[in-house]
Amino acid sequence: MAEKVLMKGNEAIGEAAIVAGCRHYFGYPITPQTELTEYMAKRMPKIEGVFVQAESEVAAINMVYGAAGAGARVLTSSSSPGISLKQEGISYIAGAELPCVIVNIVRGGPGLGTIQPSQCDYFQATKGGGHGDYRNIVLAPNSVQEMVDITLLSFDLADKYRNPVMLLGDGALGQMMEPVSFNPPENKIVEKPWAATGLRGRTKPNIINSLHLKPENLEKHNIHLQEKYATITANEVRYESLHTEDADLILVSYGITSRIVRTAVEKARQEGFKVGLFRPISLWPFPSEPLAALAKTAKAFMSVELSAGQMVEDVRLAVNGAKPVYFYGRMGGMMPNPNEIYEQILAVLQAKGDK
């Protein structure tokens, strides 16, 4: 285990990207992720890396498209309104099957909203976001250490599947400081024979493209993409569960919210209530099968989110009507406290007639 250092979430992501071999960052300042942009501005020149502050998020993601297509490990980051602007480029990157890592440190919306933490970008992150039939791999850490570990993992997954990987954090995770260690990555540097690097001895040009004018060709490309997404779904589901084996009520929660929920679940257990926590780490692919399996033993589920209820739709799809699915959420940058969640647990258990 490497030495622990105290770091802010946003900066920890930047250092982890560098450890992962990323030497190209293109971004644009936006609260509450700006420390990441600033960190890369400071660090990249010291390691002969490239930092470009783009004129907009639109330009930044297209710089990512160019660098990824040219074969580099490349990072960009933003927060909600900026990610909306990046969606055009993300669709093209998905269409051209380019690997890159995109960090979204979510703030409250819609519109300009607030700079406080939120989880209101779940739909946008997991359901495509841009135009066309495509998916991003979406991973949601709940600690600064996990922001490091997931950043390292994200570069490997991006290269493995030639797909964008989004690290979905929030303003709280981005701003908080925790001790972290940078465990050596598996360092799966892969050959990229498809990259457009200049011919350099090749006889056949490499073309980075998402245009398929003939319907037959575009359908074939889309079928190929869907097969890739099925492979990712089969191999890359990640989650964590706590006290779920005998739980009557399972709370489903991700990211910063899962830590608040965990405190409430532990309190409920101490009070003798059979309550558990299921935490999706991969939001896409969503851990539907493990949740469906838990529906055989649990009596009810409750999704707790910093939104009006977005992930709860995936929970309902997974549970598929087998058991009731409840929802509790706060919006606009409001964070629930553990007692608030505990009260919700009691309310659901009472509604179910268990206590």
Place this chain on the structure above:
Amino acid sequence: MSEIVFKAPASLCDVSTHYCPGCHHGIIHRLVAEVIDELGLQDKAIGVAPVGCSVLAYDYFNIDMFEAAHGRAPAVATGIKRVHKDSAVFTYQGDGDLAAIGCAEIVHAAARGEKITTIFVNNAIYGMTGGQMAPTTLLEQVTTTSPYGRKEDQAGMPIRVSEMLSTLDGAKFIARVAVNTPGNMAKAKLAIKKAFEIQLRGEGFTLVEVLSTCPTNWGMSPVASMTWLEKNMMPYFPLGTFKTPEEVVK
């Protein structure tokens, strides 16, 4: 003993063209390919195609290519060039792509002094989408979205891109050329060559604007289009070199 004195450039593919009769894209493609050949760049040239009539440029150039989103080619080229600093990176863009939706990208690539070359094809109209008004459409010019002719009080004046970008310190070579006569073609090729050479010397951003015809959307024969270009476009978009590295060093 026979000797080949004229042949197709190695950097151009031997394929049929999709461009309309009388369109200048074919000539401009060829000039770019000739320059790539002559400078020995086929092995390290990377091109970026736009959205517009030349969206399929990657089907014609026998080099590594990208297809960019509408207007974003300069940003894509920035990403490429920052990875492969020794490459010869160029964007090939039309007036809708570069002067409308991609105006921010081209201005800031030039302002950063991004070491890329832009071939900017100006035909004063949107070609691919079927003849709509472009930022370069002339006053009183009739298009499908200026059916009564472009009016200044409604749509403003056409943008002179070369002059505008010449005000930026990062732009090191800016020239406007045409390919309507053999003489102008030779001048256009020299400008394109100079732009690539300045890029390869690492001096900064370079752009060659090429005035071009669009017989299909102008609703004219190719010959009449040439006359219209000379009589209407050239007075508003004068040919010439607007910026050279010498002028940058004041």
